[in-house]
Amino acid sequence: xxxxxxxxxxxxxxxxxxxxxxxxAVIGTATHWQEGEIIFQQGSPAKNFFILKxxxxxxxxxxxxxxxxxxxxxGIGWSSLVSPFRYTATGICLTDTTLIQFSGTxxxxxxxxxxxxxxxxxxxxxxxxxxxxxxxx
Amino acid sequence: MYGVDAISxxxxxxxxxxxxxxxxxxxxxxxxxxxxxxKAIKLWDKQKEKVKHAKLKPVxxxxxxxxxxxxxxxxxxxxxxxLTPEQVEIYNYYRWITERLGEPFSLQRLLEHAEKRGIHRxxxxxxxxxxxxxxxxxxxxxxxxxxxxxxxxxxxxxxxSGKAAK
Numbered sequence: 001x002x003x004x005x006x007x008x009x010x011x012x013x014x015x016x017x018x019x020x021x022x023x024x025a026v027i028g029t030a031t032h033w034q035e036g037e038i039i040f041q042q043g044s045p046a047k048n049f050f051i052l053k054x055x056x057x058x059x060x061x062x063x064x065x066x067x068x069x070x071x072x073x074x075g076i077g078w079s080s081l082v083s084p085f086r087y088t089a090t091g092i093c094l095t096d097t098t099l100i101q102f103s104g105t106x107x108x109x110x111x112x113x114x115x116x117x118x119x120x121x122x123x124x125x126x127x128x129x130x131x132x133x134x135x136x137x
Numbered sequence: 138m139y140g141v142d143a144i145s146x147x148x149x150x151x152x153x154x155x156x157x158x159x160x161x162x163x164x165x166x167x168x169x170x171x172x173x174x175x176k177a178i179k180l181w182d183k184q185k186e187k188v189k190h191a192k193l194k195p196v197x198x199x200x201x202x203x204x205x206x207x208x209x210x211x212x213x214x215x216x217x218x219x220l221t222p223e224q225v226e227i228y229n230y231y232r233w234i235t236e237r238l239g240e241p242f243s244l245q246r247l248l249e250h251a252e253k254r255g256i257h258r259x260x261x262x263x264x265x266x267x268x269x270x271x272x273x274x275x276x277x278x279x280x281x282x283x284x285x286x287x288x289x290x291x292x293x294x295x296x297x298s299g300k301a302a303k
Contacts, residue, residue: 035258035260035261036258036259036260056264056267056268058244058245058248058260058263058264060244060245061281063281064243064245064246064281064282065243065280065281065282066243066244066245066281066283067281068244068264068267068274070264070268090245092248092260093260094260094261094263094264094267095260095261095264134280134281135280135281
């Protein structure tokens with residue numbers, strides 16, 4: 001469990017209500033990763049969704065393209081919420097990194113229970129997917 | 138004709154001697170190769186080590202050059218980045234790798250090469266070069282691939298005594 005203020009600070013959930021954030025805070029965990037550590041491998045089963053809180057992550061796509069994500073507020077691992085539930089890139093920590101981790105299954109439970117929350121979250125995921133689409137080709 | 142007479146008549150002895158010499162020559166070569174393998178491996182390791190610690194030819198603008206040349210360059214330089222000698226060495230190494238990869242290059246490939254060559258903290262240094270703007274996204278249809286910035290001059294951080302800082 002994490003503090004709601006951490007979610008607010010991250011910026012990713014800025015348009016979510018306090019009650020939504022409270023529910024997210026229950027299932028969120030702060031995880032710490034070391035420089036050079038691989039968060040997930042492209043093609044592996046996508047089980048978790050992450051919000052970048054601190055540090056830098058490099059998303060490496062099979063096309064050879066890569067996306068440099070720094071500082072907070074980036075959503076990583078949208079594949080955990082979208083079929084076929086396999087990561088489309090490899091996530092590598094370029095520095096010591098703190099991520100807020102959410103289990104895909106638990107996020108799905110929240111989506112099932114709260115339609116408004118689900119709509120907002122999936123809209124964000126769709127935007128992220130669209131932004132990163134050009135890196136996948 | 139049978140037996141030894143038949144062997145002699147058909148040049149059997151010569152063929153036997155030739156066969157034995159071929160086999161033994163082969164074994165001799167093999168023996169020489171195996172006995173020198175250790176030296177060859179040592180030489181290989183030495184070369185690898187050399188490559189690892191090679192100080193590549195510095196890019197002209199890295200080190201303090203003549204004033205006139207510097208002044209000319211200043212016209213196109215928009216930013217100055219200060220690096221420690223170790224960072225400069227790694228910067229040069231990364232440039233050397235990307236020269237072989239070609240521009241625009243893939244950061245993933247660059248990292249793979251850097252890790253393979255045992256560069257000190259390759260991820261950290263890559264991040265630093267990206268944050269400082271030394272490496273930038275090529276954009277357009279090459280989005281996600283990267284290039285080296287040409288308008289940034291690198292200066293070496295020196296300590297008070299004027300010697301290069303460690």
